[in-house]
Amino acid sequence: MRHFTQRARTRALKTLKQAALASVLLAGAAAAMAQGADTPIGTWQTIDDHTGQPKALVQITQDNNGELNGKVIKGLGPNDDPQRRCTACTDARKDQLILGMTIINDMKKSDSGWDGGNILDPENGKIYKCKMHVEDNGQKLVVRGYIGISLLGRSQTWNRVQ
Known part of the structure; x- marks a missing residue:
């Protein structure tokens, strides 16, 4: 028993x-x-400024310091070549594959979203200061790249991928 x-x-x-x-x-x-719903962590579909068509998937993750970083995980353009390289880059990413490349670095939480980091435009190799915030119940990410002050820049709206 x-x-x-x-x-x-x-x-x-x-x-x-x-x-x-x-x-x-x-x-x-x-x-x-x-x-x-209130964080950029996840996968986002970028939109081409010129054609308005989906361009790439960027995955945003959080590192051990609480900072956000984003890398290209898939190209979506009709002429996308997985072997395409960042020939215009001038830093350590020069001639590196765009697929798998980290293009967003060191984003920190702020009152209005995330900022303090930078974003690389692989098309022209330029690095811009960056700020971002989510909208539409976390389904849209407004990413602003700028030089100097935020007024001197451009914004893109990315769509969350489920």
């Missing part, structure tokens, strides 16, 4: 541990979903 009771206790304890783990995982998933 004692052996049976010990086995029942072990099973009950295992079930409780699994339930607790499931609860923690569900809470984490709920928190991530809630955060998704």
Whole structure:
């Protein structure tokens, strides 16, 4: 009888541990979903300024310092070449593949969104100061690249990819 009771206790304890783990995982998933509406973390479809067509997918992640960085994970243009390189870049990214390239660096949380970082335009190799914020319940990301002050720049609106 004692052996049976010990086995029942072990099973009950295992079930409780699994339930607790499931609860923690569900809470984490709920928190991530809630955060998704007000954070740029995720995958975004960029739009070509000239054609208005989808251009690339950029994945934005958060590093251990809480800063956001974004890299090109897929080209979407009709003439997109996965072997295309950033020939116009003048920094360490010179002649590197655009696919897999980090183009957004060091974005920090601010009162109005994220700023303090920079963004590379692989088309012309120029690096701009950057600020961004989410809109439309987290479905749109307004990215502004500028020189000097924010008034001297341009904005793009990217669409979240589910």
